[in-house]
Amino acid sequence: MSGQVLDEVQIKVPDEEWMTSGHVACPGCGAPMAVRYALKALGDNTVLIVVASCWSIIAGPFPYTAVNVPLLHTLFATGGSVASGVKAGLEARGLKDTTVLTLAGDGGTFDIGIQALSAAVERNEDFIYMCYDNEAYMNTGIQRSSATPWGAWTTTTPVKHPKDQPKKDMVAIMAAHRIPYTATATVAYPEDLMRKVRKAKGIRGSKFIHVLAPCPSGWKSEPAQSVLLSRLAVQTRAFPLYEIEHGDKYTINVWPTRELAVHEYLKLQGRFAHLTPEAVQQIQETVDFEWKRLVNRARASGQEVPSDQLCPG
Amino acid sequence: MEKVIMGNHAVSYGVLLSRVQVIAAYPITPQTQVVEMLSEFCADGRMKASFIKVESEHSVMAATAGASIAGARAFTATSSHGLALMHEVLHWAAGGRLPIVMANINRTLGPGWNIWTEQTDSLAQRDTGWLQFYCESNQEVLDMVIQAYRIAETVLLPVMLVLDAFFLSHTEEPVDIPDQSLVDSFLPPYEPRYKLQPGDPHSFYGLVAPEHFMELRYKMQRDMERAVQVARQVGADFGSTFGRAYDVVEKYRMEGADLVLVTSGSIAGTTRVVVDELRTAGQRVGMLKVRMFRPFPFAALRESLADAQKVAVIDRNISYGHGGIFASEAKAALYGAAHQPLIYSFIIGLGGRDVTPQSIRSIVSYVQEHEGPAEQIIWMEVKK
Numbered sequence: 001m002s003g004q005v006l007d008e009v010q011i012k013v014p015d016e017e018w019m020t021s022g023h024v025a026c027p028g029c030g031a032p033m034a035v036r037y038a039l040k041a042l043g044d045n046t047v048l049i050v051v052a053s054c055w056s057i058i059a060g061p062f063p064y065t066a067v068n069v070p071l072l073h074t075l076f077a078t079g080g081s082v083a084s085g086v087k088a089g090l091e092a093r094g095l096k097d098t099t100v101l102t103l104a105g106d107g108g109t110f111d112i113g114i115q116a117l118s119a120a121v122e123r124n125e126d127f128i129y130m131c132y133d134n135e136a137y138m139n140t141g142i143q144r145s146s147a148t149p150w151g152a153w154t155t156t157t158p159v160k161h162p163k164d165q166p167k168k169d170m171v172a173i174m175a176a177h178r179i180p181y182t183a184t185a186t187v188a189y190p191e192d193l194m195r196k197v198r199k200a201k202g203i204r205g206s207k208f209i210h211v212l213a214p215c216p217s218g219w220k221s222e223p224a225q226s227v228l229l230s231r232l233a234v235q236t237r238a239f240p241l242y243e244i245e246h247g248d249k250y251t252i253n254v255w256p257t258r259e260l261a262v263h264e265y266l267k268l269q270g271r272f273a274h275l276t277p278e279a280v281q282q283i284q285e286t287v288d289f290e291w292k293r294l295v296n297r298a299r300a301s302g303q304e305v306p307s308d309q310l311c312p313g
Numbered sequence: 314m315e316k317v318i319m320g321n322h323a324v325s326y327g328v329l330l331s332r333v334q335v336i337a338a339y340p341i342t343p344q345t346q347v348v349e350m351l352s353e354f355c356a357d358g359r360m361k362a363s364f365i366k367v368e369s370e371h372s373v374m375a376a377t378a379g380a381s382i383a384g385a386r387a388f389t390a391t392s393s394h395g396l397a398l399m400h401e402v403l404h405w406a407a408g409g410r411l412p413i414v415m416a417n418i419n420r421t422l423g424p425g426w427n428i429w430t431e432q433t434d435s436l437a438q439r440d441t442g443w444l445q446f447y448c449e450s451n452q453e454v455l456d457m458v459i460q461a462y463r464i465a466e467t468v469l470l471p472v473m474l475v476l477d478a479f480f481l482s483h484t485e486e487p488v489d490i491p492d493q494s495l496v497d498s499f500l501p502p503y504e505p506r507y508k509l510q511p512g513d514p515h516s517f518y519g520l521v522a523p524e525h526f527m528e529l530r531y532k533m534q535r536d537m538e539r540a541v542q543v544a545r546q547v548g549a550d551f552g553s554t555f556g557r558a559y560d561v562v563e564k565y566r567m568e569g570a571d572l573v574l575v576t577s578g579s580i581a582g583t584t585r586v587v588v589d590e591l592r593t594a595g596q597r598v599g600m601l602k603v604r605m606f607r608p609f610p611f612a613a614l615r616e617s618l619a620d621a622q623k624v625a626v627i628d629r630n631i632s633y634g635h636g637g638i639f640a641s642e643a644k645a646a647l648y649g650a651a652h653q654p655l656i657y658s659f660i661i662g663l664g665g666r667d668v669t670p671q672s673i674r675s676i677v678s679y680v681q682e683h684e685g686p687a688e689q690i691i692w693m694e695v696k697k
Contacts, residue, residue: 045511047383062525065516070509072382073518074375075405081372085337085379085387086509088363092334092385098511116375119368 005264006231007257013190014040023066025058028223030213030230031132032058033187035067035103038130038209041197044069046099047090049083051113052076053105054139055132079104079113080120083127099201100127106147107137110168121177121206128200128207131170134215142218150286151279153271154218162274166286171244174208178247181205185241186212188230192241192253199243212239220270232265237291242298250297255309262287314490320481321346323451323488324390324416324474327458329354330496331414333388334503335380337365337373339395342428343478344418347390370395374402374415381411382517384508386462388413392478393420393434400438403471407442408533409518412465412472412503414458415443419578419629420478421664429665430478432578432630436606436638442533444472444540445606447577451486456557459491463500463547468536478665480579491555499554537608544605561605562613566592570599572680573618573654575643576627577603580661580668584627587673598677603639614646621654625680627673629662636660636690657686661693 018039025032031054039046046069050056056073060066074082083102090098104113109131117129136154137143144154146168157163174182180203185193193211200207212233214226221229233239234254241254262284266272275283299305318326324347328336336355338348354360365376373389380387391399396417406413417435421427435445444464448454454476461472476482509517521529544561552558563581566588567573574584581602591598601617603610618624628637635641640658647653657680662668672694679691 044514047509047511049379057520059516059519061520061522062516065514065519067516068514070511070514071516071519072379072509073516073520074379075401077371078375078379078402081337081367081375082379084365084367084372085335085376085381086383087379088335088365088376089380089383089385089387090509092363092380093383093508095511115368116372119372123366 005260006228006235011190013037013194016040018044018068020066020068022064023058023060025054026217026223028214028216028226029054029058030134030187030215030226031055034130034132034193034211034213037187037190037193038101038197039067039069041194042099042101042201045097046101047072047086049074049079049086049100049102051079051102051104051108053108055103055105057139076108077112077116079108079129080117080125083129084120084123084125087125087127102127102129104129104131105138106131106133106135107145109133110146110170118177121174121179121208124179124205126204126206128197128209130209130211132211132213134213134218135167136218138215138218151272151275151283153274159274171210175244175247177206179206179208180246181207181243183208183243184210184212184239186230186234186239187214188227189234189241189254196243218271220273221268225268229265229268232260232268236260236262236265236287238262238265238287240291240294242294249301250294251301251303252294252298255306315487316490317485317487318451319346319483319485320451320454320476321418321483322350323455324458325350325354326490327455328388329360330491330493331459331462331500332386332502333360333362334385335363335365335377335387336389337367337376337380337387338389339367339370339373339391341370341392341395343420343482344390344392344395344416346482347416370398371402374399374406377413378402378406378409378411381406381413382409382509384505386503388415390416390418392418393422396434396438397422400441403438403441403443405518406471408529410469410507410533412462412469414461414465414472414474416458417473417475418478418482419475427664428478430480430629431663431665432475432638435473435475436630438473439607442470442537443607444470446472446474446604447606448474448476448481449579449581449602451481451484451488452557454481455488455490456551456555456559459496459500460547460551460559464540464544466503467543468540470533470536470540475578477579495554499551540608541605541610559604560613561610562617563602563604564617565600565602567599567601567617569597571597571622572677573599573601573621573624574627574673574676575601575603575624575639577606577639578629580627580629583668583670584673587670587677591677606639606642609642609646611646614643615650618647618654619652623657623680624654625657625659625676627659627661627676629668631660631663655685657691658689659691659693666694
């Protein structure tokens with residue numbers, strides 16, 4: 001399947017594991033992959049905070065844990081605030097080098113937790129906030145969030161009235177706080193994801209990493225195609241991989257290797273099956289507009305843009 | 314060293330002396346001077362603490378809980394709507410067995426907006442698993458902060474100490490500020506048994522199935538019950554160290570009292586004056602001040618009221634559809650006791666309306682003139 005639209009790739013990932021087998025994610029879930037790679041990048045001097053989300057379940061019920069670092073489960077709206085307290089508490093005990101990693105879904109980040117997150121990064125608290133974005137409230141059964149893309153079906157945006165607002169631009173909101181580091185990542189590019197987590201670990205202050213994490217249950221996609229979908233999201237430019245330093249220096253990290261219509265990404269997901277050709281065309285136009293804006297920002301930041309990526313106009 | 318300070322600053326000095334390591338707070342009238350002074354202490358180096366200036370009370374309690382589970386001694390202060398906004402996280406802190414100490418300045422909940430004192434804000438949080446102590450004077454406030462940490466760190470439950478808006482928070486009184494060395498001998502550094510520790514990968518507060526959950530709550534209740542004795546011991550030890558002993562209730566001129574006025578907070582100070590007056594006039598009236606509300610000191614109440622004929626409970630709070638909250642607890646304490654005094658439930662002073670010595674005299678007159686309470690709730694000084 002993947003060979004039809006994408007090239008085969010080889011990836012290099014360290015052998016050391018900080019996540020164990022036996023976690024209880026659904027088959028094909030992108031969220032455990034994201035955490036597995038993030039912990040490989042961070043190592044054991046890490047405290048993981050899990051905001052109410054699918055990961056509250058994935059980590060395993062009492063008395064089990066699926067990670068080999070200390071894990072604190074916390075309330076839905078507290079990702080930014082608990083992390084601030086944990087960091088201060090660890091520092092009070094002299095543990096100044098421990099990395100605090102907050103993990104939250106799109107509901108906990110874009111919606112109920114945005115106030116505490118905004119406040120924590122405005123204070124430039126020293127922690128990494130990783131949002132694994134599966135584009136809806138998946139743990140409660142696929143209800144729309146403000147991360148749900150335009151046109152998508154969810155149980156609260158049924159086919160007769162699919163979501164008619166665009167996805168909230170959370171990366172722009174975080175960058176607008178002028179925090180030292182904001183980045184996007186996704187599970188089909190583990191080396192890029194791990195590099196970004198390592199880079200974040202080396203920076204003092206607030207770091208925000210937005211990870212697109214496919215959800216076969218909610219996207220109505222094949223579990224075996226999650227990595228493919230993650231790759232297609234990048235290659236169709238629907239979810240570009242880039243980073244922003246101090247809110248204004250944009251760098252695109254992965255350049256798509258060919259012209260690929262967003263339809264190739266949408267057609268593998270049942271949540272978009274109802275879309276008319278006109279609706280797909282509207283999504284394509286939005287993707288093209290956003291991509292062009294991103295390329296221009298990268299160029300304005302001094303990044304050399306490959307000639308085949310130069311957008312007309 | 315004696316200083317003349319407001320109740321809010323008595324809280325701040327208690328926090329300073331308790332060597333708190335992390336403070337998170339959000340300003341709300343009438344709590345602001347607590348955190349303003351703590352900001353000064355942190356800024357000028359008198360306190361070696363991190364002060365996290367968060368954006369809401371929900372985040373206050375989350376940050377405080379985060380600091381506590383990371384192993385630090387943590388503090389906050391709030392009031393009224395701020396406390397209500399914390400509600401969800403209050404459960405998380407108590408169920409998480411975190412020995413946080415919080416000062417709550419009793420203030421009325423709106424609407425309409427009202428910044429004056431009433432106890433309903435803290436009493437509405439009575440089922441969250443926090444210990445609650447109500448203070449009568451600024452000295453008691455300062456002393457209670459220090460005791461609160463020792464109690465909390467012994468039973469691994471959070472403690473809320475409560476003081477009245479303005480009548481204590483903004484009223485200056487002479488307060489003895491003990492020497493740091495004496496406080497250090499009374500309150501050792503916090504050595505948490507359970508904490509986030511790199512290299513020791515435990516999971517905290519994850520999914521607990523019905524198979525295990527009930528045992529967690531059983532243990533919490535057992536430690537709540539144990540907290541009564543712990544508080545008594547800590548209050549007695551405090552007396553040995555500092556010369557001011559405390560108990561979970563205080564009996565004032567109760568010898569041979571037929572009529573006992575049961576109350577809490579700053580109303581106790583007013584009641585004390587009236588009891589003195591009535592005793593001078595030869596009347597057998599006493600006061601029982603309830604300091605600890607959670608856990609409720611049932612045995613102490615039963616024992617204290619064993620000889621009373623009439624008990625007047627004075628509540629500056631209300632559980633709508635039920636009545637005065639201390640009165641309801643007093644009735645529960647006396648249910649099944651060998652001796653059952655008549656209980657009169659008075660509601661007075663809601664929304665910060667002043668409770669004067671004359672108010673207390675009126676309550677005493679009502680009880681003396683009625684063989685039993687004419688109504689389930691006796692509303693005082695209300696325009697009906």
